Amino acid sequence: MMNAQIPETGHPLADTVARFVWLLPLLPLLGFVVNGALALSAAAKIGPDDPSAGQDHHNAHDHAAGHDDHGHGHDDHHPARHKYAGIVSLVGPGVLLAAFGLAVAMFLAMRGVKMEEPFVLQLFRWMPVGDLKINAAFQLDQLSMVMVLIITGVGTLIHIFSVGYMQDDPGYPRYFAYLNLFVFFMLLLVLGANYPLMFVGWEGVGLCSYLLIGFWFSEEANANAGKKAFIVNRIGDFGFLVAMFLLFANVGTLDYAGMAEAAQKLPMGGTVITAICLFFFVGCTGKSAQIPLYVWLPDAMAGPTPVSALIHAATMVTAGVYLIARSSILFSMAPVASLTVALVGGLTALFAATIGLKQWDIKKVLAYSTVSQLGYMFVGVGVGAYTAGVFHLMTHAFFKALLFLGSGSVIFAMHRAYHATHNHDDAQDMRNMGGLKKFMPVTWALMWIATLAIAGIPPFAGFFSKDEILGTVFARANAGPLSTATLLGVPGHVVLLIVYVIGLASALLTAIYMTRMMIYTFHGPNRTGDAERAHLAEAPWIMTGPLVVLGVLSAFGGWLNLPELLPIGPIGTLEHWLEPVVGVATARMAGSGEHVAANTEWVLIGVAVAIAVIGMSVAFARLKPAALVQKSASPASEGFAKVLEHKYYVDELYDDAIVQPVKGISTTVLWKGVDAGIIDGLFVNGSAAVTRAMGWMGSQLQSGQVGTYAWVLVIGVLALLGAFTSSR
Amino acid sequence: MNSFLDSIGYNHWILPVLLLLPMAGALVIAALGMSAGKNADSKTPELRRIVLGIFTLEAVLSLGMWWSINVGSADWQASFAVPWIPAWGIQFSLGVDGIAMMLILLTTLLMPLAVLGGWTSIREKVHSYYALLMVLTTGMLGVFMALDLMLFFVMWELMLVPMYLIIGVWGGQRRLYASLKFFLYTMTGSMLMLVGIIYLGTQAADLAGHPSFAYDQILHNAQLSPVAQLWLFGAFALAFAVKVPMFPFHTWLPDAHVEAPTAGSVILAAIMLKMGTFGFLRYALPLFPSAAMDPTVRTLILTLAVVGIVYGALVALVQPDFKKLVAYSSVSHLGFVMLGIFSLTPQSVQGALMVNLSHGVSTGALFLMIGMIYERRHTRLIADYGGIAKVMPVFATLLTVVCLSSIGVPGTNGFIGEFLVLIGSFRSQPMYSVIAATAVIFAAAYLLWALQRIIYNPLTKPENERLQDLNWREIGLLIPLIAAIVWMGVYPAPVLEKTSAAANRLVTHVQQAGNMAGAGMMGEEIK
C-alpha cells in the first residue's frame, strides 16, 4: 500500500531525505500501534467461552481490575508503575524524537535548495471517483515544514514531560497511545496535499482530543467534556465539509497544487469564493475555539495537563490558523470573509480575555488565554498577515506549552501533597495555592518568562508576534482591499480600526489576568494547608527539563522573525521562509498601500508595550493575594464578577436554547409524536385496527339466522340484476 | 489468480453454487434435526460447527469473484441461465455487475460472522434456526443475482418468512408484534411491485405475445409511456422504500431490530436494508428513467431522504434502548444512500454504494456487539450500563472504533461513503446536500452520548462490575469487521473501482433515457 512513487523527479527535494516524508506520520502511528497493543493486552481479561453463563461465577472477579482507571488523576491509586511503563516510556517519546530528527533533517535539506514549488509525494489513490480524483499524497513546503517542526519539537518535549507527569497512572500505555495517535493525525493534517486529507487529520486530532479529554472517563464531567469537544468540533467540521463541496463544485479540484490557477475562474470577492472562505472559517471556529464555538476548549481542560499543553494550546487548536494560511490564496480573494475572520478573531480575543480575569482554576485561566490568543492569530490571518499569524502560532506554541506544562508541574506538586495527606481538595484552584515560588523556584522562573512573553513585553517571543499582528491591522486599515470592502454595511477600515482597538484592549487584559495568575499561584502566603505544605516540592528533572527548553524558546523565539525596525538580528526570517507559500496572497491583501511610516510604527510599538506594562502594574497594585482564602472557604462572587466567573452563562444559554430543545423536540414531537403517534399509531396500527373492527362488524352480520342470509342474498340478486340491466 | 479461476470454470458455476449451497445446507440441517428428534438441541455444538463450515465455505467460494468478475464489462458477469417456466417467459437466470458483486461479497462474508455472533445465544430449536438462516441467505443472494424479474420477486419474498420466524420465535419480549409488523409492512410494499412486474412482463412480450420477465428484455423491449412509467416507478419505489427504509415507511425497523436475535439484527441491518437501495439502482431507476428524472418525483424522494437523515438522527438521539438507537441511525444512514442515488452523479451514486457497504460492516458490528453485552446483562437499555470500559476494556475499545466508523470519522469506512454522497449530491442538489451534511453533527451526538453512557462514566451498577470481557471467539469475529472498517476507510480505491463502471453506466443511462423521454414529451406537447 505504501508503494511511494518518487514524484516529479525534477523537484529539487526529490533526491533528498524529503522523499521519506511518509515516515514522519508513520513513526507516531507505529508508536500508537505498539502502545495501544500494550495497553489493551495489559488491561484485557479474556472472557469465558460462553458469556451468558459467566454471570454466575463472578467470584473470579478481580477487584484490582475493577479499578483499573481511576477518577481523578492521582488520588486513590497505589503508586505502582504500569508493568509496561519502561517500554512505553521509550517508545512513546522515542518515535516523536525520531520524527523530530527526521523533520530537522528535512528542514536542513530544504534550506539547502531553492524551492518555489511544493514537494508533493503521491502515495496511493484514495477516492478516485469520476472526475473527483483524491489521492493520498503528502505536500512538503515551507508552511508544512514549520508546522511539522512545531508539532514534533514541542510534541517531543511534552511527551518527555508526560513520562514524569503520568508515571503513576494505570492508563499509562493508553495515554501514550492516544498521544502518539494525535501526533500522527496532526502531521497528516499539515502534510496532506489536499483538503480531504487535511480533513482526515482535522477530524483525527479531534478524535484524539476527545479520547484524551475523556482520558479519566470514569468521571462523568470528563466524559462529558470529551463528548462536548467532539460534537462542537463537528459543527465546525460541517462548515469545512460544505466548503470542500463548494470548492469541488465550483473549482473542480481539492488539491492545493493548482488551486491558485483553478480559483482564478471565480470572480474576485464574489459570492462563491466568499462562501467557500466563510465555510472554511466555520470549520476554524470549531477547531480553533472561536466565537461561537469556543465553548468546548475550557471544558477540555478535564484532560491530563500535558494534553492541554500539546493539543489545546500548541498544536491542534491552531489548525484553523494553518487552514487559513494554507488557503491564503482563497481568502485573499474574499475580502469580506477575511474581514469576518479578523473581526471574529478580535472579538474572541477580547471576550475570552475578560472571562480569564475571573477564573480560579489555573488551567481554566490558561484555557481562556488560549482562546484569546487564538483570536489574535485569526486577526493576523484575517488581515492578510499570514506570516504574522503563523509566527504568533509558533511563539504561542512555545510560551503556552510552557505555561501549561508549568501549571502541570504545579498541579503535580499539589496532587502529591494532597495525596500524601489524603486530602481531597481541588488541586487546580489558585485559591488553594499561593507562595509556591518558595517550593518550586524553577517552575516559577520559567512561568514568569512565559507570562512576560504572552503579555508582550519585549524582548520575549510574544512581543514580536503580537506586535506584528497589531501593526498589520493598523496598516490594512489604511490601505488595501480590506479597507475598501464593507462588512454588513460597515466600511472595512472602520472594522479594522475596531479590531485594532479590541486587540489593544485584549492585550491589556492579557497582561492583567496572566499577572493575576502568577501572583495568586506563586506569590503571597501559601494556602495549601499546614500539613500539605510539607509535601510541596519541585517536579523531577524529566518534567523540568522540557520546561527549560521551552523557556529558552519563549524568551528568544522572537528572533525568528524580527521586524525591520529592530535590527538586533536577522530580519524577517520566517517571512522570507514562507514567502513562496503565502507571498502572493499577502501581497494581494496589502494592495498598493505603502508601509506604515517608521515613526508611526514606533508609536504603535510604544503603545503596545505601555499597555502591557500598565496591565501588569495594575495587577500588581490591585490584587491582594494575602486576602485570599481556600476555595472551600471562599464566598461566592457577586455582580459582574459572577457573570465572568460563569463565563457569561454561554454554556447555559447553549444548553437551554439548543441542546434541551433538540432533545425535547426529538422525544416528544418526533419520536413519541410522529413515529409512535402518527405513523405507527394512526397509519400502521390504526389501519390494522380499523380493518379488524370492520372484520368484527362483518362477523356480527353473520348472525346465524338463515333469514338474514336469504335477505342478503336477495339484495345481492337485486344489485346484480340492476347492474346487468343498467349495462344496456 | 484469474487464470486459476478460469481453469476451474469459476465464472460458470459460481452463482448457482453460491445460491444453492445454503439451500442445500438448510435441507441437510433440517434432515439432521429430524433424525435427532426430541434430543436435537443436545447436538447443538456439532451443529454450530457444521453451519459455520457451510457459511465459511460459501464465503471462501465467493471470494474468487473479486478477481474473476470483469467489472468494467457492460455485460452481465458470471451469468447462468436455465429455462424455468418457459410457458410464462421465465428463466432461472443469474448474473452480476460490480454493484451486485460487492453486495454478494458483503453477504457471504458477513454470514459466518453473524453465525459466530449468535454462537451461544440460541439454545432452543437450533436446527430450525440455522436452517432458516440458510434459506434466508439464499433469498438475499438471489435478490442480488437474479436477472429475471420473477426470480427476483421470488427471492425478494423468500427472505420474509425466515426473518419473520427468526424474529418471532427467537426474538425478544415483543417479538410477536415486531415480526408481524415486519412481515406485513414489507409485504404491503412489495405487493404493488408484483403487479408492476407482471405488467412489465406483459409489456415486454414478443411479437407472438409471449411475455418475458428477463431483465434485459424488459429494459430494451418494454415501451412505456411516461405516465405508465410514473405508476410503475411508484409501485417499485414503494416496495423498495419500505425495505430501505425511507421515512415515513421506517417504523417497522426499530421494532424488528430490537426484537430480533443478534444474528437477525445483523442480517437485517447489514444486508436486508441494502435490498431496497439495490432495487432502486437495479430496477426502479434504469427501468423507469423518465419517472426517476421527473422533477416532482425527485424532489419528493430527495426530500424524504433528507428528512430521513435528519429525523433518524434526531430520534436516535433520545432512544433509551441501544438497539433502537442503532436502528434509527440506520434510517439516517440509508437516507444518505437514497440521497446519493437520486442525486445521480457518479460520486454520489458510488458514495451511496460505499455507504451501503460500510453501513453493512459498521452496523453489523454494532449489533454484534450489542448482542455480546446483551448476552451478559440481558438488557439493552443504555441506562443499565455505564463505566464498563473498566471491566471490559477490549469491548470498549472495539465499540469505540465501530461507533467512530458509524459516525463517519475520516479514516474509517463511514467517512468515505458519506463524503462521496455529499460531495456528489452537492453538484446537482446543493441544498439537500447541505442539510444532509448536518447529520455529521447529529451522528456524533447520538453515538458519542450513547457510548459515553455505556462504556464511560462512573461504574455504579454492581451487576456491571462482574461483567466479563470479550472472549476469543467474540474478539476474533470482530477483528475482520474492524479490519474492513479501517481498510475501506484508508484505501477504498479498490472497492470504488469495482463499482465505478456500473455506477457510471447507470448515471448515463438514466440521465439519457430520462432526458430523451422528457424531450419526447415536450415534442408531443409542441405538436
Next chain:
Amino acid sequence: MTFDLTIPSQLLAALTPDLILMAGATLLMVLTALRPEGSASQRGIGKLALVVLVATAVAVVAMIMAGNNVGPGVIAVDRFRWTADLIFIGAAIGTVLLSMEYGDKEHIPQAEVHVLVLFATAGMMTLAAARDLMIVFLGIEIMSIAVYVLAGLNRRSAKAAEGALKYFLLGAFATGFLLYGIALTYGATGSTNLSVIGKVIVDHQLQSQSMLLIGVGLLLVGFGFKVAAVPFHMWAPDVYEGAPTPTTAFMASAVKAAAFAVFLRIWLEAFPQMDRAWILPVWWLAAITMLVGNVVALAQRNIKRLLAYSSVVHSGYLLVAVAAGTRLGSAAFLFYLVAYTIATFGAFAVVTTIGTAGERNQDLSDYEGLWSVRPGLAIAMGVCMLALMGFPLFGGVGFFAKWYLLQAALGSPHNLLPLSVILVLTSVIAAGYYLNVVRVMFMKPRPEGAAEIGPIGPLTQGVLAVTVALIIGLGLFPSQLATWTRGSTPMAPNQTAAQATNK
C-alpha cells in the same frame, strides 16, 4: 378420435370415466346397504371407493392420452374437462382417506360417506363435461344433494344438522335463481346448448336483450352461491364449521372447483360476446368478495370458519380469472384451482388431526405451540397457510398460482389493473390471518393443559405428506403444470388442443 355425440355408442364412450364412477358408486351403495354399520364396514367401503376413484382416474388419463375430440352436442371432450376431473378425483380420494380415519375418531360408523363422496364427484364430473344448461342443472343437483347429506352425516352433532339445514335451504333457494336464469336464457335464445346460445347471441345481436340479461344475471347468482362469492357466501362459514371436517375439505376444494369449472365454461362458451354486460358485475363481485372475505376472516378465532372465509376469498381471486374472460384466464384459473385445492385440502387435513373427538378443539388457541409438540403438523399447516397466502417457496405453488392469475388479469382485454391491485392489497389483509395461524403455532408456547393431540393415522399422514410435497414440488418446478393448464382451456367443438394453443 372425434366423438359424434348423435351416435349413442359414441356418446357413451365420451362419458366412459363418468359412467365408471357412477356405476361404481351405485354398486357401492347397494353393498353398503347390505353390510352392517361399523368401523370395519366403513373402512372396507372406503377402500372400494378408492378403487373406483382410481379406476375413474385411469379412465380419465386414458382419455387424455387418446387426445379425443368431439362434435357439437351436450358433452365436452377437452382437456379442461379432464383436468377438472382429475382435480375432483384427487380431492375425492383425499376426502375418502381422511374420512376413513376421521370416521373412527369421531365415531361416525356410516360407510355411506364414501358413497356420497362418489356421487358428488360424479355430479362434479358431469358439470365439468356439461355443454348444455340441462346437464349443468343435473350435475349441480347430483353434486349438491350428495353434499347436503354429507354435511349432515354426523347425526350426533347439532352443529352438523344445523349446517346441513342452512346449506340445504339456501342451496335450494339459490337453485331456484339458477334455474330461473336458465329458463330466461332459454327463453331469450331458444336453446340450452352453450355453443348454440353463444351463436344465437351473436347472430341475433342479443347482447342487450332484457330477458337474456336477467337470465345471465340469475345464472351468475346461482354460481355465485355455489362458489360462495360475497354476498352469496353467508352459508359457507356456518356450513363449513358444522360439517365433518373431511366433508368441509371436500366442499372447500372439489365442490367449489366444480362450480367454478362449469361457471367458466358457460362464460367462455355461451357468453363471451356479452362481456360488456357481465364484466362490471363480475368485477364487483370479485372485488367485494376479496374485500369482505379477507376482512371478516381477520375476526375469526375458529380455524374452520377462518378457512371458510379463506375459501370465500379465493373465490374472489378465481372470479378475477373469470373476469379476464380469456384463454389465458382459464389456464390461470385451472392452475389456481390446482394450487388452491391442494393447499386448502392440506389445511383441513391438519384440522382433522387436532383435538379430541367431537371437533371441540378448533379454536386458534388450540394451535398454540403446536410446533413444539407436533413439528410436522405445524410445518404442514404453515406450508398450506403460506400457499393459500400465495407466498413463494414456502408457499410453493400458491405463489405461482397468484402470479399466473395476475398475469391473466393484466393480459386481459378488460381493464383489470384496478382489480389486480385490489387483489394484491387484500392479500396483505389475508397475510394478517394466515400468518396469525403460523404465529400461533410457531411463536407461542404450548399452553398448560392444552388438548392432547392423538396419534395421527397413516392415511392422514399420507394425505398431508402428499399435499405438502405437491405444494413444494410444484412450487419449485411449476413449468409442467403451467404448460399443461395452458393447453387445457375449454374448447369449442371440433377444435384440437394444438389449434387452441396457437390462438
Next chain:
Amino acid sequence: MLAESLALSAALFAIGVVGVLTRRNAMIVFMCVELMLNAVNLSFVALSRLYGATGQVFVIFVMTVAAAEAAVGLAIVIAIFRHKQTVDLQNINLLRG
C-alpha cells in the same frame, strides 16, 4: 299468451322469494322454494311452445330433482328437530360469526 304465462311465472317466483324471506318455519321456507321451482317450470312449459320440447324435458328433470331434494330436505329437517325440538329457523343459530 306467452307474455302472460311468463308474467305469472315471475309473480309466482317472487311470491316464493318473499315467502323464503319472511317465513321462519323451515318446512314452510322449503315449500316456498318448491314454489319458486314450479314457477320456473311454468316458464319452461310456456317457452316450449315457442322453441319445442327442450323446455318440457327440462320440467321433467326439475320435478325429479325437486323430489329428490324434498327427500333429503325432510331428512335434514328431522335431524335438526331431533336436536332442537323445533324447526323455527330463528332458534337455529348455533353457527354464526
